[in-house]
Amino acid sequence: MQVLVYGAGQLAQMMYLDGAALGIDVRAVDVNSNTVVHPVSKARLDGTIAQAIDWADALTVEFEHVPEDLLEQAEASGKLLPGMASVLIGADRVREKQLLSRLDIPNCPYQIVTNVDQLPDCVQQLGERLIIKASRDGYDGYGQWRLNKAEELPQLQQQLAGLDLEKVPLVVEKMLNFDRELSLIGARSRNGEVMVYPLAENLHHQGQLHVSVAPATASNEALTARAQEIFTRLVEGMDYVGVLAVELFQCGETLLVNELAPRVHNSGHWTQAGAHTSQFENHLRAVLGLSLGATGNIGGDAAVSAMVNIIGCDDHQLALLSIPGVHLNWYGKSVRHKRKMGHINVTAESYQALGNKLQRLSGYLSTTHFPCLPDESQRLANIR
Amino acid sequence: MQVLVYGAGQLAQMMYLDGAALGIDVRAVDVNSNTVVHPVSKARLDGTIAQAIDWADALTVEFEHVPEDLLEQAEASGKLLPGMASVLIGADRVREKQLLSRLDIPNCPYQIVTNVDQLPDCVQQLGERLIIKASRDGYDGYGQWRLNKAEELPQLQQQLAGLDLEKVPLVVEKMLNFDRELSLIGARSRNGEVMVYPLAENLHHQGQLHVSVAPATASNEALTARAQEIFTRLVEGMDYVGVLAVELFQCGETLLVNELAPRVHNSGHWTQAGAHTSQFENHLRAVLGLSLGATGNIGGDAAVSAMVNIIGCDDHQLALLSIPGVHLNWYGKSVRHKRKMGHINVTAESYQALGNKLQRLSGYLSTTHFPCLPDESQRLANIR
Structure with a gap:
């Protein structure tokens, strides 16, 4: 099985790595140079984009800002999943708001x-x-x-x-006084099967995601059910195929949709270490029409995970690898201000244990680049 | 960080995939053509073996039968880990027996x-x-x-x-009447740190490994301690660096070493899904001098895993992917009689649940190629 991804960044890379294990070959389109590249080495591969479209069983995107001429060429093949209309909803807030209104989904x-x-x-x-x-x-x-x-x-x-x-x-x-930002990552496969991951709780700093915790703290069945209902209404309303990320604002008992991302998403990276099937694997399964994989936590109901972004630096100490349940993911890019360089997944058997691990982890990281970590680890460590 | 692996089969491929996530680049030497290749696509990469040796921070092997002239060239660089003497012990039963005698380790x-x-x-x-x-x-x-x-x-x-x-x-x-075959996989890093995985229990059929279960059923602290003591004596006695696999025969309370493999090993593939850190990642960490990763089960003390080899066939139904905790690993090779084509990892919260999952799994597999699965799943399902 073969998948062509538009975009050659870390999301295509992680799709490649999970796909390779399953025998799925993933190639990437570098939309800046209009060439087909290897998703990890970024080495140029032989052949044109048109030939790669023929080669692929499915086409997909790692970001929504793919130039429209490329999207149109992809859509014309009949293999683009999610389809062009769904991708454009993620790229255009007006279309996104119109969709939310049409499907009667609460938003700001x-x-x-x-x-x-x-x-x-x-x-x-x-x-x-x-x-x-x-x-x-x-x-x-x-x-x-x-x-x-x-x-x-x-x-x-x-x-x-x-x-x-x-x-x-x-x-x-x-501008709402929301309590917190959550996100729901889920997948709908070509055959209509829908599966969602536990809600994640997201911590932003200066407009960028810094930490996700999943399942979200203080969540309950009613909240989860509301998020799932929103997700299902969205993917069915859009006839969506693939992984979709739904960013939500929680205001009391209300969930408002803030933003949709028609792709695998940074707030779902925790699934690599914390869920039975990663969002990358499930996205490939969905667009190829394979059965979706289980989305529950590894380690049972009490198990929890965090994802910590490494942004604009590469000065983390590799000794952090000694902490049990800590997984480094590195994208192989050169350092630039505010650039996502990698992320660290942490799994633990409880929020308290997770908080303690994040505290240990922050000892190997600079506070300049990980400003949220001390408070967040403290907060989690205090959950009883 | 960069690692060159001698051998371009599935073991090098899985090292590449785990390394890439960590930002470690892995290349492979195809010892048949004496060229450097990409471990997944097997595409030939630019440059000679000598240049790749210069490029690499560490050299290692995926199998012990590397031609001796290549091994000598690798050893001369001072970067080969485990060293040539250790690799040759795995390739030569006389050397292996001499080592076991020298270190006073029980064997047949x-x-x-x-x-x-x-x-x-x-x-x-x-x-x-x-x-x-x-x-x-x-x-x-x-x-x-x-x-x-x-x-x-x-x-x-x-x-x-x-x-x-x-x-x-x-x-x-x-020829001994041993009760069963176990294997202990562990790693020793460049700085002397030693970590071992739980004992695995191996089921062979016609001379090939078919199923591994970890932790081994009916194991106890004394058995585990004995195996660990053997492991430590071996790696320290050999000044070994990397993952080492020790195949053991259990006869009552006695453990006899049957065979050593100076590399990642088929009976350790379960660690990809079932342990905090896979054997592939820990091997790379060990030879690069990074901290070793936790070797315990994901999901706590009661969690168990199985690994089922796919041998000589490619007729498995992909719907097996729908079973929670089931992970397919495919090597991308053409089918040949008795050839290892891939493997399936299964994780579960108890032996009983594991047995039930293996029973479900065998519904998607042919009995011809998976002859051990019905009995083994039955046996596990009956463990209370």
Whole structure:
């Protein structure tokens, strides 16, 4: 079996590694050079993209910002999973909001803005605390603005004046006082089978994911059932195939969908060490029409996992490998500010044990690059 | 970090896959063509073996029958781990027996035979039930003969008459009524750290490993301690670095060493799914001087694993992937009689659950190629 992935970063690499064990060959399209490359070495492979499309049993993406001409070529083969419409929903906040409305899925109150003159109306409708997001090409905190009070509005309008909002509208959302961010990762296979992983709890810092913990602390059956229901409505409503990541805001007992990612997702990396089947393997299984693998925790109901991102540095001490249940994943990239360099998965038999392991782990990491770890490990260690 | 493996089969492939996640690049030497290849695709890589030796931080082997000129070249670099002497012990039963005697490690009573005329003396010393093994190039049941009664001796002598026993002596062993075969896989790192996995219990059929179960059923602390003591004496006595597999016969309370493999081993494949750190990752860690990873079971003390070899066939139904805790590993080779094509790892929370899963699994496999599975799954399912 053979899969072609658009995008040649760490997600394609991890699909390759899990696929290889199963006898699935994965190749990647480097969308910058329009060449087919090996997902790990990035060495250029023989043949054109068209030939690789013929070679593949399924095509998929590792990120939603694939150039549209490439997506169209992929879609035309009839092998692209998830399909182009689903990928574009992840790439365009307007389409995403329209989908959520169509499927009647709770999300943050919003307005679409195609002219800065519409902003005062947004303040009227949504209040003076707003998050303004470019509808396209905005991810990981880029292309986002905030309004904290109405007086700052003229300043913001000035800042946004240079943008072509007819071409790339803004999605203006009410800034909510949510309790925390969760994400639900799951898969729907070509034959309609749906499976979801336990909810993960995500900790961000300066717009980037730093730590995920799964299953989320203080979750209960009702919360889990609500998230699963949202997931199922989404994948069935989109006729989606593959792994889908649903980012959720929890406000009390309510779950609001913040964002969809039509692909394997950073907040699902914990599944490599903590779940029976990783999100990468399940994505390949889904797009190839194989049975999905079990999504439960390894080690039974009490077992828990964390994922810690390594961002913008490579100064971790390798002695961290001595901590039982700690797994390093390294992407082989050169260091750049805010770049995701790798991640560390940690498994443990309880939150308390997980907190203790994260505390030990933070001893091998710099506080500069892992600012959330001390508090988060403390919080987990105190859960009884 | 970079490792060059002599041998380009599934063991090098699995080292590559586990290494890649850690940012360790693994390349393989195809000892048939004397070229450097990619361990998964087997595509030829640029450069000579000498250049690859320069490139690597450590050299290692995936099998003990590496041609001696290649081994000498590797050893001369000072980077070969385990060293040449250790590799040759695995390749030569006479050296192996001498090592076991030198370190005073219990093993099957034996004689070395360099002339068929010495065989009657073996019968006198060891009894009429004998296993006769070529000292070199004999593995997986090839190059072995049996004597069941003294009357068959002339026939056997005739059969062996054509061999150059001065060059390749025979090791003649007393055929023991052992209870079962166990194996202990463990690692010793460059800095002397030693860690062992739980004992595995191995089921053979026609000279090939078919099923391993770990931890071995009906094992106890005394048995485990004895096996660990043997392991430690071996690796320290050999100044061994890397993963070592020790095959043991259990006769009542006694453990006898049957065979050593100076490498990752088929009976340790269960560690991929069942242990915190796989034997492949720990082998790379050991030869690179990194901390060794935890060798305990994922899922705590009651958790158990099985490994089922796929031999000489590719007719398994992929629907087996739907069984929770079942992991397929496929080597990507063409089918050949008695060839190891892949393996299936199964994890479960108890022997009983493991037996039930193996029973379900055997529904997706042909009895012709998996003859041991029905009885073994029954046996495990009955353990209370």
